Amino acid sequence: MSRPTDRDRPWVSQAIRRIEADINRSADTHLIRLPLPHAPGIELYLKDESSHPTGSLKHRLARSLFLYALCNGWIGPETTIVESSSGSTAISEAYFARLLGLRFFAVMPRSTSAEKVATIAFHGGEPHLIDGGNVSDAAQSLAGEIGGHYMDQFTFAERATDWRGNNNIAESIFAQMALEDAPVPAWIVCGAGTGGTSATLGRYIRYRTYPTRLCVADPDGSVFHRHHADRTVQGVPACGSVIEGVGRARVEPSFIPDLIDRMIAVPDAASIAAARMTSARLGRPCGGSTGTNVWACLHVVEEMRARGETGSVVTLLCDSGERYRSTLYDDGWLAARGIDLTEAETRLAALFGTLA
Incomplete structure (x- = not known):
């Protein structure tokens, strides 16, 4: 995955301002x-x-995860975001990805409610449904294949929030x-x-x-x-x-x-x-x-x-x-x-x- 460069610093600053707004x-x-x-x-x-x-409650988490990733230098203007979710986090991350003009993939079990899948698409996200297996592993694998950033809520949730x-x-x-x-x-x-x-x-x-x-x-x-x-x-x-x-x-x-x-x-x-x-x-x-x-x-x-x-x-x-x-x-x-x-x-x- 390509990391943001010094040329991307103005975009990152503007992205943070958009989230703060x-x-x-x-x-x-x-x-x-x-x-x-x-x-x-x-x-x-x-x-x-x-x-x-x-x-949902996950709006707070998604906001924190995006700010955390931006301030850690993990997200730039061309970064594709990938997340593993049962639906609600993906909905919220799709919202923030669209706010920043980024592509977003939501990796979820195929059993996820149809209403959640539709809402992810409404916010501009791309649902990626899987049958069985570990959703987190599948998301990490997809991020690697497309050169995207795996947001990984299950690792960073406890440290992204102040x-x-x-x-x-x-x-x-x-x-x-x-x-x-x-x-x-x-x-x-x-x-x-x-x-x-x-x-x-x-x-x-x-x-x-x-x-x-x-x-x-x-x-x-x-x-x-x-x-x-x-x-x-x-x-x-x-x-x-x-x-x-x-x-x-x-x-x-x-x-x-x-x-x-x-x-x-x-x-x-x-x-x-x-x-x-x-x-x-x-x-x-x-x-x-x-x-x-x-x-x-x-x-x-x-x-x-x-x-x-x-x-x-x-x-x-x-x-x-x-x-x-x-x-x-x-x-x-x-x-x-x-x-x-x-x-x-x-x-x-x-x-x-x-x-x-």
Whole structure:
């Protein structure tokens, strides 16, 4: 791959200014309170990352990855960008690639939702779908073949973001919580796909000396919760989850287990039931990884209530459920896979109540 030269420095400077201008045009994402009628004294908040221009939490990551690559001298005006993704990161990177006038390839499993594939194309990206195999290896191989730059979110997510502040998601959460009844959360709950978000949150919590604890929600089939419990576990044959964006078959370099206070393994049925329940209460659909987060919050809140504790819990609304209309929100699709939501829905109703 050809690296940028001194002649490209003005272009790189202009590229950084374009990204900074995009940041300046964007407002912060909302913090939404989700009522818990059966847990008095405990407040649950959702940080709504679906309101970013590309519709997901991954907008922050893509922006950071591009700035990191530009400032490291990896991207120039003729560089083709390649990424491995389950969809949302690719959507956001396609957006920034087009902003800079760069070609972008998204290497993804063929099982990625059709809605995500279409959105990548809408933003000017070129989906590259594969059957089986390791998506990251395939992306790295493609980058080598075409002389492009492999962005590699799974390696660089934890280091591309300024975890000390600079309007990262952790700083934003604590600033928005400042006027709430319990301004310092007892728990923050997030999922792990790359590990970058949990790394940023865990480092910021420690840097600011908050007593907040960090819980990471992980699909049942993922390796991350196994690795957290036993560091010798480095991989599983396959993740096997239908929840896109979280969970991995191998421990990625950006996953930093020592920053995490607790991990909760979440069955797919629980993630989907929680996503649907949350959507019904908000009046708009949210994605499956949001359901994974909310199910872990259910565990945390139930335990707080059992101990007689009060306080706040914050989690992330990662993306819109519109991207999963043909999968997680399709009853026929669930039935074909033998996914029954009944048990999870009953448990959710015990905490969140039922809609009238």
